Amino acid sequence: MKSAIPPIQRVNDFVVKFANVNGSGSASANLLFAKSVLRMGVPVAPRNIFPSNIQGLPTWFEVRVNEAGWRGRRGGVDLMVAMNPQTWDQDLKEIEPGGYLFYDSTKALPASKFRDDITVIGMPLTEICNREYSDPRQRQLFKNIIYVGALSALLEIEPEAIAELIGELYKGKEALLKPNVQAMSMGRTYALNNLDCPLGIRVTRANAVGERIFIEGNSAAALGCVYGGATVAAWYPITPSSSLAEAFARHCKRFRTDPATGKARYAIVQAEDELASIGIVIGAGWNGARAFTCTSGPGISLMQEFIGLAYFAEIPAVLFDIQRGSPSTGMPTRTQQADIVSCAYASHGDTKHVLIFPEDPKEAFEFAALSFDLADRLQTPIFVMMDLDIGMQDWLCEPLVWDDARRLDRGKVMGYDDLEQGREFGRYLDVDGDGVTYRTYPGTHPKRGAFFTRGTTKDSYARYTEDGPTYVDNMQRLLRKFETAKTYVPKPVRRNAAQPTRFGAIYFGSTGPAMEETLVGLAGQGIHLDTLRIRAFPFHDEIADFIADHEQVFVIEQNRDAQMRMLLSNELAIDAAKLLPVLHYDGTPITARFIQREIGEKLAMFNVTPLRKVAP
Amino acid sequence: MTYIAKPKLHHPELPKNKLGFTHRDYEGTVSTLCAGCGHDSISAAIIQAFFELEIPPHRVAKLSGIGCSSKTPTYFLGNSHGFNSVHGRMPSVLTGANLANRDLIYLGVSGDGDSASIGLGQFAHSMRRGVNMVYIVENNGVYGLTKGQFSATADKGSKAKRGGVNNEEAIDLVMLALQLGASYVARGFSGDKEQLVPLIRAAIAHQGAAFIDVLSPCVAFNNHPGSTKSYDFVREHNEAVNRLDFMPARTEITTEYAPGTLREVVQHDGSVLRLRKLHAEYDPSDKIVAMDYLQQRAAAGEIVTGLLYLQPDADDLHRRLNTVDVPLSQLAESELVPGARALDKFNASLR
Numbered sequence: 001m002k003s004a005i006p007p008i009q010r011v012n013d014f015v016v017k018f019a020n021v022n023g024s025g026s027a028s029a030n031l032l033f034a035k036s037v038l039r040m041g042v043p044v045a046p047r048n049i050f051p052s053n054i055q056g057l058p059t060w061f062e063v064r065v066n067e068a069g070w071r072g073r074r075g076g077v078d079l080m081v082a083m084n085p086q087t088w089d090q091d092l093k094e095i096e097p098g099g100y101l102f103y104d105s106t107k108a109l110p111a112s113k114f115r116d117d118i119t120v121i122g123m124p125l126t127e128i129c130n131r132e133y134s135d136p137r138q139r140q141l142f143k144n145i146i147y148v149g150a151l152s153a154l155l156e157i158e159p160e161a162i163a164e165l166i167g168e169l170y171k172g173k174e175a176l177l178k179p180n181v182q183a184m185s186m187g188r189t190y191a192l193n194n195l196d197c198p199l200g201i202r203v204t205r206a207n208a209v210g211e212r213i214f215i216e217g218n219s220a221a222a223l224g225c226v227y228g229g230a231t232v233a234a235w236y237p238i239t240p241s242s243s244l245a246e247a248f249a250r251h252c253k254r255f256r257t258d259p260a261t262g263k264a265r266y267a268i269v270q271a272e273d274e275l276a277s278i279g280i281v282i283g284a285g286w287n288g289a290r291a292f293t294c295t296s297g298p299g300i301s302l303m304q305e306f307i308g309l310a311y312f313a314e315i316p317a318v319l320f321d322i323q324r325g326s327p328s329t330g331m332p333t334r335t336q337q338a339d340i341v342s343c344a345y346a347s348h349g350d351t352k353h354v355l356i357f358p359e360d361p362k363e364a365f366e367f368a369a370l371s372f373d374l375a376d377r378l379q380t381p382i383f384v385m386m387d388l389d390i391g392m393q394d395w396l397c398e399p400l401v402w403d404d405a406r407r408l409d410r411g412k413v414m415g416y417d418d419l420e421q422g423r424e425f426g427r428y429l430d431v432d433g434d435g436v437t438y439r440t441y442p443g444t445h446p447k448r449g450a451f452f453t454r455g456t457t458k459d460s461y462a463r464y465t466e467d468g469p470t471y472v473d474n475m476q477r478l479l480r481k482f483e484t485a486k487t488y489v490p491k492p493v494r495r496n497a498a499q500p501t502r503f504g505a506i507y508f509g510s511t512g513p514a515m516e517e518t519l520v521g522l523a524g525q526g527i528h529l530d531t532l533r534i535r536a537f538p539f540h541d542e543i544a545d546f547i548a549d550h551e552q553v554f555v556i557e558q559n560r561d562a563q564m565r566m567l568l569s570n571e572l573a574i575d576a577a578k579l580l581p582v583l584h585y586d587g588t589p590i591t592a593r594f595i596q597r598e599i600g601e602k603l604a605m606f607n608v609t610p611l612r613k614v615a616p
Numbered sequence: 617m618t619y620i621a622k623p624k625l626h627h628p629e630l631p632k633n634k635l636g637f638t639h640r641d642y643e644g645t646v647s648t649l650c651a652g653c654g655h656d657s658i659s660a661a662i663i664q665a666f667f668e669l670e671i672p673p674h675r676v677a678k679l680s681g682i683g684c685s686s687k688t689p690t691y692f693l694g695n696s697h698g699f700n701s702v703h704g705r706m707p708s709v710l711t712g713a714n715l716a717n718r719d720l721i722y723l724g725v726s727g728d729g730d731s732a733s734i735g736l737g738q739f740a741h742s743m744r745r746g747v748n749m750v751y752i753v754e755n756n757g758v759y760g761l762t763k764g765q766f767s768a769t770a771d772k773g774s775k776a777k778r779g780g781v782n783n784e785e786a787i788d789l790v791m792l793a794l795q796l797g798a799s800y801v802a803r804g805f806s807g808d809k810e811q812l813v814p815l816i817r818a819a820i821a822h823q824g825a826a827f828i829d830v831l832s833p834c835v836a837f838n839n840h841p842g843s844t845k846s847y848d849f850v851r852e853h854n855e856a857v858n859r860l861d862f863m864p865a866r867t868e869i870t871t872e873y874a875p876g877t878l879r880e881v882v883q884h885d886g887s888v889l890r891l892r893k894l895h896a897e898y899d900p901s902d903k904i905v906a907m908d909y910l911q912q913r914a915a916a917g918e919i920v921t922g923l924l925y926l927q928p929d930a931d932d933l934h935r936r937l938n939t940v941d942v943p944l945s946q947l948a949e950s951e952l953v954p955g956a957r958a959l960d961k962f963n964a965s966l967r
Contacts, residue, residue: 038967209967211967213963213967214966214967215966223962226952226953226954227953227954227959229949229953231715231716231944231945232715232716232944234708234712255958256952258940258951261940261941263938263939263940263941264937264938264939264940265939265944265947265951265952266939267715267934267937267939267944268937269711269715269745269933269937271708271741272737272738272740273737275705275708275738276705276707276708276711276738276741277708278708279701279702279705279707279708279709279712279738280708280709280711280712280715282709282712283679283699283708283710283711283712283713283714283715283716284713284715284716284944284945285712285716286699286709286713286716287677287712287713287716288716288945289715289716289717289944289945291712291716305702306702306705309701309702399960400962400963401956401959402953402955402956402959403956404955404956407949408949408952408953440697441697441945442674442677442696442697442713442717442720443674443675443677443697443717443719443720444674446672446673446674446695447674450673450674450694450695450696450698451697452689452690452698452699452700453697453698453699454699454700455701455702456700464690
């Protein structure tokens with residue numbers, strides 16, 4: 001079916017969305033599609049949009065193909081591969097005017113089921129599969145590969161790139177390799193012979209990927225734990241964090257198996273719940289190992305009491321919070337940044353915790369490794385604040401790097417020799433004035449250095465006391481320590497606009513990629529913004545300076561209550577009116593289109609005239 | 617309780633063990649529990665067991681939860697690191713500590729509220745995980761620190777000090793530990809130190825999850841007529857199935873026993889447990905028979921004590937995880953960090 005309006009014509013810059021049924025094997029075929037574009041040197045940003053379900057519910061896979069390398073979600077769809085009758089109407093609506101629809105035409109559909117402003121491409125996939133295969137499972141799985149083959153013809157993807165990927169996927173499994181390549185060729189041949197190839201949207205070979213790698217944030221973070229020297233992991237399965245623990249097991253098997261004995265230089269416990277997970281981490285941290293847990297919002301809620309203990313008794317611990325749609329069970333397979341406040345002030349009483357915010361898998365790797373140094377240095381829980389978008393999606397990012405000269409920072413620990421030489425030891429004695437005190441590991445010295453760790457109040461020598469002034473002194477020292485933390489956590493990243501501006505924008509985490517794209521879009525409209533990407537709490541002084549430097553500052557975040565804005569106004573004593581919230585929290589990743597529109601509208605209220613007119 | 621600080625001076629001729637430590641080196645600060653509290657007797661038994669086994673105090677880590685029982689680690693092994701964690705969660709903290717350093721001895725001290733009420737889940741999972749530890753529950757059936765509420769081990773029908781009757785079923789931690797795979801299970805009574813000390817010594821030598829339920833009357837809130845955890849009640853209903861003599865590895869055995877009354881079990885570390893049978897039919901190596909016997913005696917209103925179950929060749933969490941022999945906390949950086957070249961290869965696999 002031809003489109004009533006001119007079809008979209010774009011090379012290396014379009015969005016393909018696959019609408020599938022969960023559990024039908026579509027995710028791996030769709031990832032194969034995305035990777036084949038990468039192999040042609042064209043960057044992609046894929047997003048698996050999946051339900052909390054194993055089989056039967058609708059699932060989508062979105063691939064943003066763009067040579068410019070924008071990694072955020074764009075919004076809108078240029079080509080819909082509609083394989084799920086359940087969501088047909090909704091899927092059709094999402095197609096941009098002039099876009100394309102690819103569907104299974106085995107069963108005829110009434111004209112009312114289509115739109116006249118799009119190009120419709122029908123291919124009798126079920127009929128082809130039924131003819132070629134007798135096994136129902138094969139019919140299902142190969143259907144996915146057949147449409148990937150057809151798309152290669154429609155979008156001019158090199159079939160060699162796909163064949164190469166299938167070869168790598170099924171290396172050593174000839175029985176699977178051949179039929180997959182055949183199915184792909186079958187789809188491609190059919191499309192070449194029967195469909196109008198290529199479409200107005202196409203891929204051409206480019207050289208825009210370079211050395212970059214394609215990796216999920218959870219896998220990168222797990223590898224960061226290996227490089228950070230973590231030896232103990234305790235976790236309880238919860239989407240979207242489970243794959244971090246599973247990746248840690250995989251990486252450890254590869255990198256941490258003693259070559260001589262085959263024994264493990266790590267211990268992973270799938271605990272009975274999140275309380276036990278954090279308890280194990282605290283026990284291991286107390287005893288000198290580097291330990292972490294990974295969880296999501298509900299898990300953080302369950303860990304509250306223990307987090308307070310680790311804060312007050314000053315025990316190193318690392319927690320990965322892969323944030324998801326909240327509150328309660330919320331949207332477990334959707335993304336959000338809605339645990340900021342609950343982590344920053346986790347537990348009862350006066351507590352404050354160190355949070356770090358990676359923006360992509362590369363930073364997830366770096367911050368994961370760093371988090372163990374921070375935990376040991378500051379002797380406190382460290383929260384690595386990721387989200388589903390970073391954790392569970394494949395991202396194209398710069399290669400991971402490691403400096404072999406780097407050493408693990410174990411912080412202030414007194415060893416046998418210190419104690420033997422009679423160095424004074426008080427577990428909570430602030431000898432350096434930075435609020436960070438010396439600790440000893442259990443088992444260090446037969447007569448010196450032992451102390452009793454407790455959640456109750458204590459004096460500098462870890463002796464139980466309920467004396468008011470001693471309690472206050474200790475609480476004040478913990479504040480000093482939090483101040484010290486500022487010098488160790490990652491600094492914010494400030495970027496000034498090409499021209500002086502009264503307006504600034506603050507953002508963090510997975511909003512980063514969409515924000516970069518937004519700035520280019522806004523600059524195109526003549527709107528200039530200075531930006532600051534927050535990478536840690538406690539807030540570095542530069543953050544207060546940045547806010548002071550601007551009349552109004554947008555704070556862009558993915559939650560309802562503007563939690564980062566709340567934290568900024570609270571901690572930096574800033575008039576909240578100065579901070580303008582831009583909030584996106586429907587569970588989908590924030591897009592440049594959204595931010596640009598929101599900021600544009602808000603600026604209009606301040607009567608900001610763009611320096612030049614928007615192109616029609 | 618006393619307000620007097622413990623003097624540091626002690627008699628110059630106090631007996632020393634082979635390491636040169638006296639009994640005093642295994643003590644802690646003065647107890648702040650009530651005079652006559654069963655828990656203090658257990659602390660004394662722990663001190664004696666470690667002194668006799670000649671274990672350097674700093675090679676022990678003592679962990680507890682919250683409650684009267686969980687306060688006691690301050691009163692023994694003052695030269696050991698201690699950790700008074702959160703209510704009902706000692707098992708997870710101990711598990712983590714054990715994973716970090718498999719070379720230390722882990723002593724978990726808990727109470728009936730801590731282990732059977734709020735911490736039942738963690739108790740259960742640490743047993744089934746086979747954490748190499750000595751887990752002692754100082755069981756008095758009552759919450760002491762909050763002044764006399766029933767705990768989950770209080771027997772159905774038993775009376776509180778102020779007259780209230782417990783209408784809920786009691787949780788028997790010994791039966792649970794057996795079912796959940798603890799490889800050393802015993803029950804003792806704080807009023808019988810002669811029985812308790814060998815049980816603790818053998819548990820320390822045991823390489824696996826060792827659990828000892830110690831009935832430990834609460835003099836302030838649960839020592840009255842109508843209580844089934846009072847000194848009088850436990851004394852009257854205590855049925856010891858055996859008497860244990862524990863001999864560390866390579867001890868020469870000299871005593872003679874009448875044939876048929878003695879059973880010897882050798883543990884992993886070479887230590888020998890000599891059991892003098894008090895009940896001819898009781899066999900602590902057969903879990904099913906043991907559980908059956910315990911249920912029968914419990915139904916008859918008896919409190920069975922002694923070494924109830926032992927699996928001498930027990931497995932433990934480290935063996936199941938196949939961890940290296942060196943404690944994980946002591947691995948060198950070169951054994952932990954794969955380095956830049958390995959990372960380059962990893963990157964290459966992601967293109």
